[in-house]
Amino acid sequence: MSDHPAPWRDSWTEGDESPFAGRESSAPEPEYRTLTYEVTGRIARITFNRPERGNAITVDTPIDLAAAVERADLDPRVHVIVVSGRGTGFCGGYDLSIFAENGGRPDDTVDDLTGTAVDPVVQANNHDPSGTWDPMLDYAMMSRFNRGFSSLLHANKPTVAKLHGFCVAGGTDIALYADQIICADDTKIGYPPTRVWGVPAAGMWAHRLGDARAKRLLLTGDCLSGKQAEEWGLAVESCPADQLDERTEALLERIAMMPVNQLMMVKLAMNSALLAQGTATSQMISTVFDGISRHTREGYAFQQRAADVGFREVVKERDEAFGDHGLPGKP
Template sequence: MSNSSTNSGEQPAPWYENWTEGPDSPWRHRPDPDFEREYSTLTYERDGRIARITFNRPDKGNAITPHTPRDLAHAVERADLDPRVHVIVVSGRGKGFCGGYDLDMFAEQGFAGADGPDEVTGTVLDPVVNAVNHNPQGTWDPMIDFAMMSRFTKGFASLMHANKPTVAKLHGFAIAGGTDIALHADQIICADDTKIGYPPTRVWGIPAAGMWAHRLGDQRAKRLLFTGDCISGKQAAEWGLAVESWPAEELDERTEALVERIARMPVNQLMMAKLALNSALNTQGVANSAMVSTVFDGISRHTREGYAFQTRAATAGFREAVRERDDPYGDHKRAQFER
């Protein structure tokens, strides 16, 4: 039986109400949480039971900077702690979801252009430290590289490790590092014409998140990573990478329909279902996949071919280097948003 509600003569909250709704809520008479914070790479808002995280560098294709994983992890934790939130939706503002790492910073300027948060100065995240560690004429320390890249992966993995369901809404493009983010979401819903893939496996990159085989299975993951080819959102749904795909003009409406259905569920039921199902992913070894993939991502940037690509990007610009990389595959014209 209910306690305070019964004593006061009030009826207990209906089963479908939120943790904070109803007269017998544990949060009754408690203030709303105050998480106000400005982010440099995204925006956050709560809309009823839905938390909306939106990447907000549209002029750069929402490309990843050193701020991105820290901003994302904070915003996800903010939603996870807020008892009013049932589901978290991640999307991108502008022409696409996320075009990967900002190679204006990381390749063309040899990491030195990466403007990290002030508190990373003098740490393994210091962009100057990583520029020195990526000097083809210098000595590469793989553990500096791993310490740096693993922080990106941990930030993106907050979508999977959050207690509450996460949904990634993809449109336009989810390329390279953008897939490291999207593949950590519990559900992917996308536009039919979304471009999804990891072209950097052709040179200078292995998906550090290590999620492709877990989401697609062995053969289909290898089909994409052995070639660097991309698939459409429609094919992603057919292959099981996305749970739904719709014409671009219907994506917003269809996404809202999905997240509203999820949000109707009691938040504790959602948490139990997610944690139970995540136990299967954990048994598959997602943590080990991320560790191994992050190490190999570092190695891929320090091979003879990797150094050649980095040098070419620094001298001719990353767009020209990407064009030359993708010319043999006939898809460089579609790679303009990849970073």
């Protein structure tokens, strides 16, 4: 791109006057437990990498995501950040089977988090229906998840979420923080846990869709297809699944043509209006209510049923009554 006759399209690292001239990065390449990271040209690519679990969220996910976003934000070569998922879908939400089926004790260890507020065993103890629930210990955990996910919103550079297959429950907590969403027509997008045992902790639905349409989804737990998400203004573009890669690359390349400083100024200006709507307050209230929803009589019954028959089966029971288990909703 630096050979283009228009010098105003140069990157921060391009041209003789670049403040980064002669300053090649020697930082080691970090490894992530839940995602992969690479830079191609002016695009940073973050890809969730737990396809065998539907890219379900673990305690490592927000830490990895925030670190990768910060890495891209500081890299002067990067103009735009795209987040996607490997396998059959973007993200199926939290790996709630850890809590709902086996008392919060994952198969693998989390030694670096042991004894902290996000230690799954600590949280399992706090979620024992026979004991006393401390809502602020719950909040201490969930707010950390949101803080990591919201790095997509608070990054200086633009972020794009590329959705395919499914983006449900906690997966939407991630995607709705991105500046732009592009998706396949048949993507399933929504928050079915509002039917029992969940409130969208990110609190972004009303800010992205407006009050009435957000309530239309969350008061029923219904989902949108990718095509409907475009029609409702949640996604900037939807296309057939076999065209998603091509259409996403076209969007990314157009954004990447812009100078980094212009992208930053535009994003910060637009964010000033969005943040003034009270996104921080929405996030705090929604996170507290998400914890409460798992400690109601119905929430405890759902948790106990999951322990008895397995989390997949109890989700099937929850959604079959609405006629949309495993299918895009039709609100």
